[in-house]
């Protein structure tokens with residue numbers, strides 16, 4: 001059985017080596033005579049996995065000591081609510097930069113909890129670009145700034161964060177965490193559902209500045225407070241143990257493959273391969289994103305007509321390319337090429353795109 005060319009947007013491809021390791025250890029982890037899933041979350045064997053995953057996050061992302069790494073549940077979507085629930089005061093607004101559907105969803109949750117403003121938006125073009133820094137409306141009095149580092153659906157990505165954000169910066173990095181080096185010290189909160197770049201669904205990683213936790217609002221339910229999880233080393237209640245075990249294995253794999261720098265190198269080469277197939281097609285394929293805002297994780301494109309797009313997707317599927325349908329809100333095609341997607345899969349897709357173009361000119 002060969003592995004599929006998996007371009008799913010999330011849950012997404014996992015490294016084959018990681019799956020094989022999990023398979024080998026499935027019924028007898030570390031000579032315990034049981035699966036990781038069957039261990040107590042208070043056992044030494046599990047705690048080692050749990051603590052190792054947090055330590056690897058810190059090491060691979062170069063996270064300073066004044067930050068906590070938390071493993072929570074509820075997905076990135078719960079963070080949309082949990083952040084304003086804890087950090088949005090009655091008077092100062094949460095400042096949201098809209099670069100896609102996920103930013104809109106984050107804003108909607110904050111609106112239910114306090115004052116908000118939109119400090120930048122690319123909505124008018126259906127999110128084809130990332131707003132320029134000098135167009136943003138930032139203020140020292142904002143409670144915080146919220147951005148989405150990579151726009152999974154539209155295929156745009158912040159190229160850097162080198163800007164004076166004026167207020168604590170919160171970032172949803174669900175679809176590009178650990179795909180490249182990031183200056184963590186510029187952020188107060190980074191969060192990501194694991195199912196794109198870090199592992200299976202079920203665990204959400206939150207990197208949060210310790211001093212911010214001290215400013216939590218009162219009256220928030222226990223499980224929805226960051227301090228609860230920070231005090232308990234993310235073991236206040238039963239964590240998603242198997243998902244964290246898989247996360248740990250993925251982090252070991254990232255480390256063995258050159259860390260964040262290694263991932264960036266792979267991802268540059270992979271995305272260049274597919275963007276070249278678009279750019280060298282004389283307009284047969286059109287990218288959704290403007291060139292200087294292109295994502296190295298989600299490559300979005302269309303063909304000259306609805307019918308050709310449909311034929312492309314059908315033929316691609318017949319040839320073993322999975323998950324290329326664009327999100328229903330954009331249409332067209334999308335190749336999600338997270339860390340675990342191989343250069344071979346990208347090469348195969350690029351040559352399929354060329355062949356399809358040649359037979360449909």
Ligand SMILES: *Cc1c(COP(=O)(O)O)cnc(C)c1O
Nearest residue numbers: 075076077102152172174175193
């Ligand atoms: C997938 C995704 C989400 C949603 O994550 P869940 O874990 O399903 O809640 C949020 N933001 C971005 C940028 C995403 O790509």
